[in-house]
Amino acid sequence: MTGKSLAGGALTLLAMLWTGSATYAGIAQEQGRAVFVELDRRNSGYEDLQVDLTMVLRNSLGARSDRLLTIAQLEIPDGGDKLLIVFDTPKAIKGTALLSVGHLQEPDDQWLYLPALSRVKKIASRNKSGPFLGSEFAFEDLASPEVEKFDYQYLRRETLDDVACDVVQRIPRDEYSGYTRQIVWVDEESRVRRIDYYDRKESLLKTLTVSDFELHEDEFWKPARMFMENHENGKTTELLWSNFRFRVGLIDERDFSTNSLKRAR
């Protein structure tokens, strides 16, 4: 950067401060938030869904390990969604199940059922930032993100792989989040295309690439593939979603209580 352009930059910055950068920042926040309010709106109204998930874990040498899971999700109007995840393979953990009860603002509550001990164990909230099933996903990457759990900043409009996207920075409000910030690319159909995760050291930790979208129930775009790459250790995790079933008729008390953990096989 030449001295001249640096000076020019400083001048522009000064001008911005002068003309009310606070308003400018305020608009960027509102604009960023609006992207996720719309995303949330477009993802609401599904009532409930069930989906099968294959996780493909690869280390930097390419050694592969798979996990099969079934996920049931229940929409709670004006509340956080509920999630029941049942592990099918590896066989050593078959029948292990995780119940997550979302909250709009506070951290979610989670219970883990361990079939070997018949024990339902509540998980401390800090554990949610750790690797999920040894993968490159943390649980917080999988849970449906409530709008109020982040602060937003609209960054720019940008074309990503020929698709026009809004690029928004979001900062988790949960002090136990593993991230200082995330940069999210959202396309015009309100589909998240990519997320860059920055860790507590402010370095780019992971990149999530989302693809193979399909429209379900005439209104919900769901990706068939999510690819997480950890830049720190070279490991990757691929999530392959299949067999989406919407509006199955799941019931809160029946399918999302700690009782349901014990019978989830």
Added chain:
Amino acid sequence: MVRRWFLVVAFAACLPAAADDTYQLVLGSFANPDNAERWAQQLTRQLRFPIGVAPLPHGSALGYRVVTAPLQGDDLQQAIRAIRAHGLDFWRLATPPTLPDAVAGEAPDVPEDRAAARVTSRAAPASAERRSSRDAAQQNFDVDIGVQWRGFPDQGLDGQSRSDASISVQSRYYASWASGAWNAAITPFGRYDAQDDHRTHADLREFYISTVGDDWDLYVGSRQIFWGVTEFNHLVDIINQTDLVEDIDGEVKLGQPMLNLSLVRTWGIVDFFVMPYFRERTFPGEDGRLRHLVPVDDGDVLYDAGKKQQHVDLAVRWAHNLGPVEFGLYQFSGTSRAPQLFPVLRPNGQLVLRPYYDLIEQTGLDAQVIVGDWAFKLEALSRAGQGNRYAAATGGFERTLVGVLGGRSDLGLVLEYIWDQRDDEADSIYDHDIAIAGRWRLNDVADSQALLGLMWDVRTDEYIVNLEASRRLGDRWSLGVEGRLFGGTNAPPTSPPAAVLDALADQEHKLDQLARDDYIQLELTRYF
């Protein structure tokens, strides 16, 4: 590019005018059109009917679908059968009356064309398809086989072997039908032990049928129920009898026959238990390790209850969580799971312990408060029926440190205090102890974890060091290591009988009986 649209157009041309119930079957979606093309060609060869590629209607860069031609009636059914016969997944796409321009190969950038991609799982045919697969009975069957070896540095007090090998098999059959409204499970377990004929045993861990309503569960049969929150002492856990020969930590349980009704309410979950049959605790035999100074004669059991094992035990429990707090409060009325053991001299001169099972009334509470990375835990009970009414409690905390030692792993630090109002008169080793532990989870692909704990009796300076570690080896194997060390102990005398009786009655040095039983255990499990 023209070629792949050509196929689709060709299908369309071959078909009669599309009616409402015309569908394309989608066999996959790809970002890369070449991959889609390859898959389509492979499927065409495999299924012996033409499969084409269509772009996702919202902009050609977004993706490519591998699809059949629009089909209806018998053609549709036939295609579905063929696809299923090859074990392939598919979903249905409603086809608009006329094919959109997109499929004809022109720039597919008209948003209205989204109509072409509408998945109609809500429309009757597709959703009926999916729901019926959920309605169908689900069942699965699993078996795991474990080979276990225990090594003891010392011979047992009665000269028992320094090494013990055993093999165990557990299988589980689980069935669910009527959309999950009915479930059944059978989980037989068996172990063959080379040294101890009492450790060679079998049990039905589970054998139940259950039915599920909108806000209730009803179970009939044998089940496993665990209550409690603390790490070292499972004080309030009472429904299932301990399978003590499996592990002295009391975490392995025998199946308990029961009728259990569980109600889910906004103010918590209420469970009612009626338990018509009592299970006796398992004890190591004469040749077994980790036993009392003299063997327990489990063929000669005494009961407080007139109906003995047929006495009906009852329990009711209310569990709830309020924000960071969760708790369970219960009342149990029935036969104590832990027997009192009375020394008896047999006619042949052998000294044995005779179990006596009291009738008790017990109120129990377990509670946990989780705040950030802290979990505060408490278990407490009040019991009547074994001597005077008494109280006991275990409480402490666990703190989880995330991202230690290399970033991925977490370390849980546990500190608990164990208290029993009866002091040394308590019938267990959990009377006045401080326990600390570190639990390390690597969060790696193999789910490696290790727990190192120390429980120290503040009054007598006896202590137990406990190590448990495990990891998976590939997808179908796992390896476990366990070790225990009983410290601050002195080996008690094994004769004459008067001295043995004194040792058995020594409430201050309960661990002495295990003085020679330090051990390390390796277990390799294969999952089928």
